[in-house]
Amino acid sequence: QKEVEQNSGPLSVPEGAIASLNCTYSDRGSQSFFWYRQYSGKSPELIMFIYSNGDKEDGRFTAQLNKASQYVSLLIRDSQPSDSATYLCAVNNDYKLSFGAGTTVTVRA
Amino acid sequence: GAVVSQHPSWVICKSGTSVKIECRSLDFQATTMFWYRQFPKQSLMLMATSNEGSKATYEQGVEKDKFLINHASLTLSTLTVTSAHPEDSSFYICSAPPTVSGNTIYFGEGSWLTVV
Numbered sequence: 001q002k003e004v005e006q007n008s009g010p011l012s013v014p015e016g017a018i019a020s021l022n023c024t025y026s027d028r029g030s031q032s033f034f035w036y037r038q039y040s041g042k043s044p045e046l047i048m049f050i051y052s053n054g055d056k057e058d059g060r061f062t063a064q065l066n067k068a069s070q071y072v073s074l075l076i077r078d079s080q081p082s083d084s085a086t087y088l089c090a091v092n093n094d095y096k097l098s099f100g101a102g103t104t105v106t107v108r109a
Numbered sequence: 110g111a112v113v114s115q116h117p118s119w120v121i122c123k124s125g126t127s128v129k130i131e132c133r134s135l136d137f138q139a140t141t142m143f144w145y146r147q148f149p150k151q152s153l154m155l156m157a158t159s160n161e162g163s164k165a166t167y168e169q170g171v172e173k174d175k176f177l178i179n180h181a182s183l184t185l186s187t188l189t190v191t192s193a194h195p196e197d198s199s200f201y202i203c204s205a206p207p208t209v210s211g212n213t214i215y216f217g218e219g220s221w222l223t224v225v
Contacts, residue, residue: 043202043219095206095214096143099152
C-alpha cells in the first residue's frame with residue numbers, strides 16, 4: 001500500500017473553533033482522496049472526497065488538495081462536541097484505500 | 110439503510126477454531142470487494158481484494174492460507190479466519206465500490222473478532 005501520513009494528535013479544540021487536519025501522501029500519481037470520520041468501534045463514515053486541486057466545501061467541512069505538494073487537508077468550522085472522533089485520510093487507488101493513522105479530535109464544550 | 114452489510118457484528122471464538130465473516134452488498138452487485146483489518150488504536154489496513162469468480166489477491170504480509178476469501182456471488186464475499194489465535198483479534202471491515210464509475214465506496218458495519 002501507498003504511504004499516507006497524518007498530523008499526529010490528539011487535537012483538542014473548543015466548541016465553535018476551527019479544527020485543522022493535515023495529510024500527506026507518497027504516491028504522486030494518486031488521483032482522489034477521502035476524509036472519513038470514525039467513532040470508536042464503528043465503521044468509517046465518509047465526510048467528503050476531493051480529486052481536483054483547490055478547495056471543496058460541504059457544510060462546515062472544507063477539504064483542500066495540493067497535488068504538487070502531495071498534501072490534503074480538512075477544516076472543520078464551528079466545531080461541535082459531536083465532531084469528536086478520529087479522522088482518517090485515505091488515498092484511493094482503484095477503490096483500494098490506503099489510510100493514514102488518523103487524528104483524534106476532541107471538541108470541548 | 111446500510112448498502113453493505115456484515116455479519117456477525119461481533120464474535121468470540123476459541124483459539125484454534127475458524128471463524129467466517131460475511132459481507133453482502135444489498136442493493137447492488139459488487140464484482141469486487143475489499144477486506145480491511147484494524148487493530149485497536151491503529152488505522153485500517155487493506156488485507157485483500159475479493160474478486161467474484163476468481164481468486165482473491167492479498168496484500169504483502171497477509172497469509173492467504175490463514176485468511177480464506179470466497180466471493181461466490183455478485184453480492185457476497187466471505188472471509189474465514191482459520192486456526193484463529195489471540196493475535197488475530199481485530200476489527201474486520203469490508204468495502205465495496207459500486208459497479209458504475211464514481212467515488213462512492215461503501216463500508217460494511219465491521220465485525221469485531223475476539224479470540225480467547
